[in-house]
Amino acid sequence: MQFPDVLVLFFSLLEQASEILSSFDVGLRQYATNHLTKSGVSLMRGVVKEVHSKKIVLSDGTNVPYGLLVWSTGVGPSQFEVTRPSQGPWIGIDEWLRVSSVEDVFALGDCAGFLENSGRPVLPALAQVAERQGKFLVKLLNKIGKKDGGKAFSAKYIPLGDPFVYNHPGSMASVGRYKALVDLRQSKDAKGVSLAGFVSWLIWRSAYLTRVVSWRNRFYVAVNWATTLVFGRDNSRIG
Template sequence: MKGLDTNIYDVVCVSPRNHMVFTHLLASTCVGTLEFRSVAEPIAQIQPLISRETGSYFFLANCNRVDLDNHVRLLHCVVVGGGPIGVEFSGELSDFIMRNVHQRFAHVKNYIHVTLIEANEILSSFDDRLQHYATRQLTKSGVRLVRGIVKDVKVDKIILNNGTEVPYGLLVWSTRVGPSSFVKSIEVPKSPGGRIGIDEWLRVPSAQDIFAIGDCSGFLESTGKPVLPALAQVAERQGKYIAKQLNRIGKAGGGYANKARDKEFREPFIYKHLGSMTFLSRYKALVDLSVIGCFK
């Protein structure tokens, strides 16, 4: 193929290694007669067109399949979930594509895309104005926003509830945190959403010397308390509260098994929200301080 006319064709070589090995000489390298570099020849020397001609490239990769009908690569990145994590990943990926991929791999810049799928509005926990601002910034940075619910996931495409098929090469699932199989297996009353049910003092009512904090727990419906956001600051404040309670009841002799049931728990847990932040793209981010306050 060295004599291929590059005025007519672009040469694209895909190989899991960037060199050719002369296998019939490997026996000599094993006993030290030849050096390893003597039996390997770089691809660029075997086919100089891929390093010399504009429009010809070498890819260090494995070929998974060939699209015989459409003649395209698997360069569609789909992110499912419009929460802070999904938005931040979409922004980071879009920055990488715009700043790096477009410069180093200009021949694929028109084929690589990022799509963010969310059932409702992205960043639903943020103020409406910040949601609209995030939508504009992501759209400017090249992220395509699609509203829909994923009904099924196939090997190379996802199917939305309205029947739309979205093909992908990379799928990132970034939906809300749900209870693990371990949490589901614990036979205690559950909160709405299937998490371990807790009372106002973060105790499991059916075993009042057991506490649950973080994403694995939620207030029982009978407490009337709202659902707390799945954020690290929630678990941090719950941890500080539990430590304070355990120290107090421990000093009162309740530090042993089954001894905390009769001890008095004073003030209930109150969550003080300090706001939320999320990265968008191109050195832009959102800070939502509009919902700072107490969740009593």
Template sequence: MDRKAGRERVLILGSGWGGYVLSRQLSPVKYDITVASPRSNFVFTPLLSDATVGTLEFSHVVESVRDRQKRVNYVPAVARSVDFASKKVALEASVVQGAATDIVLTTEPEKPESTRELRGKEVDVRKWRQGTKMELEYDKLVIATGCITNTFNTPGVLENALLYRDVSDARKIQRRIRECFELAVLPNKPDQLRTHLLHFAVVGAGPTGTEFVGLLADYIHRDLLVYYPQVRDRVRITLYDVSPKILGMFDESLSQYAFENMKKEGVEIKTSHHIEELRWGEPNKPAIDMDPKTCLTLKTKEEGETGVGMCVWTTGNAINPFVKEALSDVGTLPASATIKRDEGQPSDIKETSWKVKKNKRPGALLVDGYFRVQLESKDGTNAFMNDVFAIGDNAMMEAGSPPATAIATNQEARYLAKRLNNDDFDRVPRFSFRDMGFLAYIGDDKGLMQLPHVQIDDTNKKVLPEGLKGRTAWLVWRGAYLSMVLSWRNYFLIAIYWLFTRIFGRRVG
């Protein structure tokens, strides 16, 4: 990755909304752009649930990080550490992961049982899971590694729940749904186990969990039960959340509308419920090792144990290990950093020890209004780096931080790309999030749209109504997400498949 004549090297860590959009918005004439990420595809997350239930194909919601016009370089690797002084990032290649194992390189320690029988020989899988070590130099660094799912250290969740962040997660969920139905119709299955297998639990009643439940209910009632009519009376879908209401970011009236309509569709909604454990085996029986031929037991504080065929976990975000552990102490102040002089600093301030400034909870990188990563010394002095930036869920602004949504990250990436292309930092206004409202699908071709709260004056009179609901909001939901698709190819494929499944139904099998 040598510097090409006349172009600065921009290294982007992450291929999610922040990293992918930024890489496409930066000027290839001005910058030599490289994206480093363990995943070679960008996932259009708002429509991932549609692909999970067969409304769309998985290929319709992904874009290759590699660029056909060769304007963007791609390195399949996981970032391990950053040396801000020498402008180098240490990475570990993730080429050998893929389909060979479900484990993508992380900082999680290897389990002791790491030997495996392979073609008659016992091999140590830890050796081939360790990727090639490398270093990449940069002139400007953008950290857009995103977050991981927060399991709140609930026993058994990390091992047994189906997380929901990527295409690989969605494929597992799609496969498990079919497995549960196929297992339930086997002639020798006990009736009680059939009932447990056809109980689908989703934990987390935010937009992701609610939309998935709505689409799952459509998929089961409109498509799957056509093929499995004998188990129609056994199917249950339950949505759990620790909060007292679903879709907490929506107004009370919209949240209540979603609650009532989802109940009409047969979804059990259990708010103010605390998950205590998830394990394999039937309720009120001893725990067993993982066995997909049977069910799991979900234990709540309020109701005790219940059997489920699968548990999809869609709760909030947690800071990823790279940001949490690797980006910490810096040592001496990097040459590219600028001290905030409005605080009156002593002349020998550079000799003190510095660390990356983070929000105490949840631990995200604290950036200024131009997304520059900040540093702080032991005596409380602040500085910012002119060549290191952070956008997306792994970053928070000190004031007026936008919500952790795809729309917000998209706006951040476009703003930062414009600043880098024009090199006009500190000459233009700081980033300001444009509130577009919130959208959610709740099933049965109905949706919600929370409009921004804009008032005419100090009175309570609003310019816009509080929101839209029902079929109108569903049409807006589809139109809004279709307009956000990042390639013409997928734009047309998504529109065609939506029409195709509307006429012929979803693909089953």
């Protein structure tokens, strides 16, 4: 009788920053670190210099072997000759998301940052920031279009109303094994509700469920989650 070879898996998480989930509360960051470590994940710090077929090379010369590499990172900004705030390589915008150095050009999302003279900090590079900026910009462009038919250079003669204000609704993250983090503070230094554990996982799943478009799909997703919670994941294969 032949038995398949036993496959031993090792998981490593390589982070460039000094700690994972740096935007979360200190206690939540420590909880996530401890939870991942207990789950068998090796946390490493370093900057990737080269990627080869079976190893990655860090900036300090360390070789990290791997079998499967999952790359999760951002991209660098393209060269764009516009005024930038000194805090980073973003396109400089004012309180109405206008690019100050070019007429009739707006920018939003993580490619844009408020100019220093606006007195506003650079917003976090999150999808919820871009979503709110997009809704604000839609209303603003419709207002400009109705006032003067959307003619070129007409925006500077039209009162634009209240500037864009971002109110952070909070951050959530799953850390595996039915555990999650919920941080409802308005900013990194503010006080607020911070939760971790199974209850946070339920809150995280509930928030995700509200983003599903139809009630039909919400029901299907909820039933699938409940089945997985009770019976575990179905890893069976046919053939």
